[in-house]
Amino acid sequence: MLSRAACSTSRRLVPALSVLGSRQKHSLPDLPYDYGALEPHINAQIMQLHHSKHHAAYVNNLNVAEEKYREALEKGDVTAQIALQPALKFNGGGHINHSIFWTNLSPNGGGEPQGELLEAIKRDFGSFAKFKEKLTAVSVGVQGSGWGWLGFNKEQGRLQIAACSNQDPLQGTTGLIPLLGIDVWEHAYYLQYKNVRPDYLKAIWNVINWENVTARYTACSKKGTINTEALYCFIGFSSKRKTTPNSVTLHMAFLLSFFDWSCSEQQGPFCIWLQVFPVHQIPPHR
Numbered sequence: 415m416l417s418r419a420a421c422s423t424s425r426r427l428v429p430a431l432s433v434l435g436s437r438q439k440h441s442l443p444d445l446p447y448d449y450g451a452l453e454p455h456i457n458a459q460i461m462q463l464h465h466s467k468h469h470a471a472y473v474n475n476l477n478v479a480e481e482k483y484r485e486a487l488e489k490g491d492v493t494a495q496i497a498l499q500p501a502l503k504f505n506g507g508g509h510i511n512h513s514i515f516w517t518n519l520s521p522n523g524g525g526e527p528q529g530e531l532l533e534a535i536k537r538d539f540g541s542f543a544k545f546k547e548k549l550t551a552v553s554v555g556v557q558g559s560g561w562g563w564l565g566f567n568k569e570q571g572r573l574q575i576a577a578c579s580n581q582d583p584l585q586g587t588t589g590l591i592p593l594l595g596i597d598v599w600e601h602a603y604y605l606q607y608k609n610v611r612p613d614y615l616k617a618i619w620n621v622i623n624w625e626n627v628t629a630r631y632t633a634c635s636k637k638g639t640i641n642t643e644a645l646y647c648f649i650g651f652s653s654k655r656k657t658t659p660n661s662v663t664l665h666m667a668f669l670l671s672f673f674d675w676s677c678s679e680q681q682g683p684f685c686i687w688l689q690v691f692p693v694h695q696i697p698p699h700r
Contacts, residue, residue: 472508565590
């Protein structure tokens with residue numbers, strides 16, 4: 415279902431589709447650490463397969479689906495456009511989820527967050543221990559494959575925990591802004607923890623990158639303000655080279671239903687980039 419703003423006028427789709435037509439293909443992001451850096455909590459074999467095979471497959475399949483969708487748009491083939499929606503959602507969601515996941519982890523992670531994120535956790539869950547217990551339980555309880563998430567409810571200004579099936583992206587599924595994601599697909603842990611998912615959840619807390627989670631919380635919790643310097647940093651821009659970055663767009667067919675289009679036509683493509691891929695969903699520039 416399209417957002418109200420998107421439905422209110424078709425003219426706003428024109429600049430968005432022009433951006434889509436000129437986009438670069440998505441690419442697999444580099445990890446900010448070596449495959450073996452998270453051992454003994456997550457071993458190198460899992461990390462290598464997870465990143466170079468599973469995430470890479472989502473990226474490749476997303477590019478294929480987007481190219482087919484572009485051709486269907488040019489031909490006006492609505493049937494083909496509709497048929498491609500599941501592939502766009504699954505592979506686009508997989509790319510978004512994993513791009514967040516890698517930055518949520520760090521060999522120097524673990525412990526507890528500090529500052530405003532910790533205060534928000536205590537406010538919304540009672541204590542860090544209760545939060546950790548609840549997110550662990552939700553993640554362990556996912557039936558089949560999926561993700562456990564800590565998200566931010568922009569309307570209520572509060573933190574919430576949620577689970578998503580398969581590769582369904584958190585914001586598109588629940589409206590929550592993703593802060594911390596825990597992948598509970600078997601490929602994320604089976605080679606090391608077999609079918610004992612609770613052991614994997616116990617281990618992953620030792621490598622949670624709270625600095626990254628806090629940065630995401632800070633970016634999305636500030637109402638009505640945009641730090642353009644931080645924005646350029648997040649999406650790979652620089653003040654001297656403001657070019658369209660790789661791996662930041664998802665197809666309009668996938669994303670128009672997820673975000674409110676509040677920008678005016680006069681604000682141009684840069685505004686469209688921000689709306690299509692909000693800053694809090696983009697891995698921080700390294």
